[in-house]
Amino acid sequence: MAKKIQEKEEAAMLPIPTLPAIVEAVGAMVAPTYSTAREEYDVTQHQIFNVAENARPKKKVRKKILGINGEPLLDSNNKEQYTTKYIDVNRIGVNLQSLIVKRRVSFMNVSKIQLEANPVTDAEKKLYDMVKKIREDNKISFIEKEVARRMLSELQVAKLWYSEPVEPGYWGDLAPNGKFRMRCKVVSPDLGYKLLPVYDDYGKMIYFGMIYESTRKFSELIGDPNFNGSSVEKDQRFDILSATHIIKFRKARSGETIISTTQNNGWIVESIVKHSYGKIPITYYYKPAPPWAEVQSAIERIETLISNVGDTNDYHASPVFAMFGKVGAKVLEKGEQGKSLQLTGDNADARYITWDQATAAVEFEFKTLMSIVFTGTQTPQMAMEDLKGLGAASGVAYDRIFQDAHLAARDEIDGEYGMSTQRDINLITACAAAINTTLAPAAKTFKIGFDIPIFRINDDSETVALLQKASGGAKLLSQKTAIEYSPLTKNAEEEMAEIKKDEAEKAAAEAFKTKGLINK
Template sequence: MGVNKTFDELLSSKDISGILSILDNNSENALSNIKKYNVNTHNINDREDKILTNEKGERIGLKKQWKLPINYPKYINEISLVMLFGNPVKWNQISKKTDNAYHKFLDVLKKIRFDYAIRQCKRIAGAESESALLIHWEKEEGGLPDILAKPLSKSLGDDLYYSKDQFGRLLNFARVYNLKVGGDVKQHCDIYTKKNIYRCVKSNLGWDVNIEINLAGKIPVILFQQNTEFGDVNPLIERQEWLASTNADTNDYFSSPILKLHIDKIASMPEKNDQGKIIKLTGEGGASYLTYDSLPEGKKYEMDFLDKHILRGAFTPSIDYENIKGTSNMSGKALKQLMILAKIKADMNKEIYGAMLDRFSNLIIAIISNILDVKLKEECKKLTITHEFQEPFDEDISTLLNDLIEAKQNEIISQQSAVSLNPYVTNASEELEKIKIEKEEKVEKERAVNIFESGI
């Protein structure tokens, strides 16, 4: 009977394959979701063309069967992305005397192009159900530490492995990928723990392992996991694609009118691919046309039903010409009403991504404190940062500012709250300090003018 080894025991013995076998992995599900997401791999594309035969059963040709994949998944996913990260996340400093650490935090976000990276991670997770953001540091030529962020996913060539505790906290993380080095493609595996980072390369004799100390003290990975944005309605999408494809075949067959000739006997029937089809019928002499007037009512009803419930089931508004004409004059409030379904979904997604953003800010603060700028270690210990998801549609700023002024004058909110809600202000604490200085300067100028006019 074999003995089950723990993660640490497998690490100490450099049994990388054993480690991967005990970690969770979502690659198979991600591959299935990728197939459903990309239109060129939808199931409807597997529809086979129809073999044509003559009266003797002999094959005489091939009739193309239409394969019409519809890009519902991407449309649904992009609307969800825009509603959550259409405008960048706003980061707020709520601690005091931590300005240097806070500005360093903002500099790091700019350095790693966070606003673009988080959008890419969200897009991938919405399509595949999983993605990750890896924060990597290394020394530059001058010896100073550099930092970058890399999105990870199955579609980007990564197999992600991980384990979590009962509270959903990440305990271990591994990334398996192929890398071309010196003309040879080798399999790599990077394993991250709070203490160490294991750089592993597969060789003919097993795995070569290089161990690095994890200076950050935290696993430098943010793992995003969610249900795909379109998963609940995928069966409806497949049915809609089938109806559209078979209806296209029907249109090809019946779109051209068929001439009916009334004679004593049936002389011939048209071939399916013929143009200007003629059917010769028995009866009194004469001729007329047999036409395909319109889509059957039952099929039209079903296709409309499917379109409606695909979008409703995915909490996605229908944005077509009839719905958006005239929106150039719409207020932000009116646009919100139009996008109410997407707003509901965005609020649900905030439950997932809000927690991940909290972990991200803590991770970056730890990297600043321990790697990028150790002089800020004490400030980083006191630094507290919060985040806010921004509305995807800009508010009517003049109206908002007037509301803030009125609320302040009526003593409904404080000056600090009014300043923090001002969309033109990026750092409320700095702005309040500037306002204080300007007030003091104004009082001093008024006092000097009063002294001069009084002749004292």
Template sequence: MTLQELNALPESERITQLKKYPAKRPDTQSLIKDWDYTQHDVFDEELRPKRRVLVKEQEENKDGTIKSPAQFRWEDVNRMALPLEQDIVNIHTAFTVGTPPKITANATEASEQELMELLDGIHQKNKLPYDNKRLVRSWFAECEVAEYWYVKPAKEDDPNPTYRLKSMIWSPFRGDTLYPYYDEYGDLIAFSREYNKTDTKGIQSTRLMVVDNQNVTIYSNGAQIEQYPHGFSKIPVIYMKRERPLCDKIRTLRSRLEVLLSNFADCLDYNFYPKMVASGEVVGVRNKGMTSEIIQLENDAQVSYLTWQQSPDMAKLEFDNLTSRCYALTNTPQITFEALQGLGNTLSGKAFKFMFMGTHMAVSNHAETIEEFLQRRINFLLSAIGSLIPKYAPVAKRLQVNIEIVPYMIDSLTERIADAVSAVQGGVASLKEGIILAGITDKVDEELAQIEKEKGKELFN
């Protein structure tokens, strides 16, 4: 269905059509339960009930009747949660966009360079490197996320009011239900966001915000209340989704780990204080409460400590194995003090690259969707600048700007410089390329000119 056909429908039918999700929607409540460790099954008293403890034994009369019934109380059990989903997602987010993505362009003319400066200004003013982390984190954990762009009303002292581009992140954990609408060719022609809004009187209403290539239309409880043009030539929404969360495959392993830890903690609590077993008759205890007590026995009675034959090594082995599998199944490095304390200075920059190879392969797979998202953002921003500042419209159409994810890496400056020197001296790279390989400055042309200048001075000395 085209946008024209969609807008021609009666209001109720149009809303129903817009809210048709193109695929099976992820269960948001289940995803929140995985992400928020306080909602894990180990805290559910139906799945892990409290323990019934005998406080006072039953007393009976001589004739066998009950004099006073037994008394019990309910004691809570240990509930040990592991926020593995948060840890794994945060590590993958850092490796994917912790280093700002690399933006390249074929800007040669002055107008093209000016446009690139405007693009860079939008990134800086909107703090997009931080938004990149929020977006990727939402994509990993919530399965879908959208970025909405709009023109913020200018301040009175703003010399360039049309340049105040702002963005907003929409995602399920933020209370948004997202509805992308595609035409028969798979192109996004409308995007809807459903959310709850409470007015000043405390009355809550359900809003549906529909964005197409021209207008923003807002419905409240099924009735249109507002419509206005957004001022862009493209839909100002960038969207990405995935079928399953990043940590979907470790859910059962993490649940088992939490049960294992909680049961082991209960076992430790129960067996922490030593217990004594007596056979025969115990008459009494002398020096009770003192450091050295004497237990009086009769009739060949014996007293011994109750020993715990079960070894905790099996529990530790299972815990270590399950934890390792959780990180291995998601290609996540265990970056902890315990894991790295024995390495010292033995690992070089190249060795770290091999160590994190699995994670970098995972980042390469993530890039299939994330780079496409970031490229769509770049393309939209170029178009938006052309819409808001008409003189840049033809420049924005011809300028080619690309963006590439740079995986995070622990690097060695010494090795990079050595590699750059070897490449230049070996004749496989120019001096300019060597400066780029060394990566010690962003001002490559100025550094190259300075090196040539210093070489010239050496010739005359």
């Protein structure tokens, strides 16, 4: 009872009545100013398909109105009558934006992230193992790739961390009295969340808001006398997180009477929960502009160019058969065999009209634009035709070929993505200390970093030769370490045992052979 009173007193110190309005207004000011990223990323929403805004208007065709006899109809002024018809044009979208993001994420290689730390005391070792367990249980290596993709394409994404009860013995010796574990959920605009971070004057996040819709709980629907069974109503919710509390708001449901004020924008408090993480349980990733922003105009020109070529081909690609003078035969029909024409008169002629105009200018512009897009975004061209002339290049050679892509990926890791990833690790460390409070002192000083190896095209023979060289001679690597890094082994311990077994058998065979020679 005393604990609940304390939580209510602490919550009362927060500006609850005005908090939704403040977070919504201030958080919206931090939102990305590049407002068209999501439409540009989705090829089906490209401007080339936007008929309403005349990005690529329909073709206007004026035709004569013909009568029953095939003659033009005349109006009261004895002038030919015309009708206007609008014919849709080719609209070909190119998914270069999503291709740029896919390759950028692949070269970031975030699924291979590795934690780095040097635990000394037992408390630090336990803390480190708890952090690794939390990440492994939440499949963070897979989530990282989704987060990177959404950050580059949607410009906003966050990892929401929350706790749930756990059965006894879940943590083992790491946290014998641990009663809950941490779970991770990815939230982003495309997933239906409006993300609203609020910072102080020094850039420190003090609140984080999320506006979203959710289906009401089944237990609530059963106990609701106003539910008529025709539909499952969705609630509009607003969660606000701070370093001490999680406050949940919602808009009034149909038939529910509340007092709405201009201060809270109609939001009512649903629950106030105090947490013990010591940090806002959210990791926010943000990017001011997508990686294709500087070449967006070139991509739009490529789509227009390809669509124009499609229109030209529709009208001129098929040959036209023209007859001049007096031709003694009907027009050739499709499928007729042994066709022939009888031409009479000196000026009679028949021929196919073909399109002889060169397309070199179109091809040059297309290739130039594609080069601008890929070079401007540091994206490698990895189609089969692009790689065909490289031959059997080694792994090191490919590293040099893809150096520009590696630099772009490293810029992302060294920038916002890397900073947010470090914040995420620090948050998980704080959560681990909240689960096992005896580790709280260690969590204040113990630091866990991370490293992400560069994306490489593996060359097994080259890797094995390098490991053999490093583990012998100058002994830069131990045999065990070399075996662990070898692409040909899965279990270093088992491989070491097999190697020792082989060496023992070989030594026994040599000894037996030597003994036989001596006896002779």
